[in-house]
Amino acid sequence: MSLPFVWLGNHTAIDFLNTRKINKGKQQELLTTFEDIEEWLRTAGFLHRITGIAELNAEDKIRIHAEVVEVRELLQTAVDALIQGEIWDQQWIDHVNALLQANAGYLRVANKSESLRSEMIYEAHRLAGFFMEQLVRLTSECVQGKIKKCSNPECILHFYDHSRNGSRRWCDVTTCGNRVKVNQYYHRKKARLTK
Ligand SMILES: [Zn+2]
Incomplete structure (x- = not known):
């Protein structure tokens, strides 16, 4: 089964944030289980960066799923702050650093045609670390004003x-x-007709 993941964020962290969306007026959670996260990583092409998934038991998976969803909450607060141009407070930074330390990965090199490629690898127990890395990349690399929420007030992407x-x-756009343009057209037309 392939889930309707959304890949229009232009950044891994934002694609991760977009694993919640509005479907027929209701918020839809795309990461309901650990397996959904695994599928998201596979589709995004990152599953090779996570080791030891096969050794996880059901309890591990519940805990890791909860940790990853918590990182997404943290990411949402970060994105809201970036959009509003807020400045990071030290407490937030300390919390991010504690999570990075608790879920640290390690660097691995691999052959890539004529050069070497390096990637951060995470043990499945520290999967939250992979998503923390994306959060840090977004918050430290993004240009002010480039992260946006969709202009459709009924959309959370x-x-x-x-x-x-x-x-x-x-x-x-499609x-x-x-949808918003059609709506505006309809309301304008209706306003004209009721005058
Ligand atoms: Zn939208």
């Missing part, structure tokens, strides 16, 4: 705006963009 003039407004 986010994206990193790579357009040159920073004009991207919708998670997806769904949210058109």
Whole structure:
């Protein structure tokens, strides 16, 4: 079964944040189990960076799933702060550093045609660390004003705006963009008719 994951964030951290979306007016959780997270990692092409999944028992999986969802909550607060231009408080930074230390990965090198490629590897028990790495990458590398929430008020998806003039407004023009435009057209038309 393939889940309807969303890959329009232009950044791994934002694609991870977008594992909650609105479907027919209701919030839909795309990561309901550990297996969903595993599938997300596989689809995103990161599963090779996690070791020891086969050795996890059911209890481990419940704990790790909860930790990963907690990282997503932390990421949401970070993205909200970035959008609002807030400054990190020391307490938040200390919390992030404690989570990074508790879920530390290690660097591994592999052959890549003519050069070497390095990647952070995480033991499955510390899977939260992989997502913390993405959070840190986003918060430390992003350009102010480039992270946006979709302009459709009924949508909760986010994206990193790579357009040159920073004009991207919708998670997806054909769904949210058109839906809002059609709605506005309908309301304008209705307003005209009732005058
Ligand atoms: Zn949208």
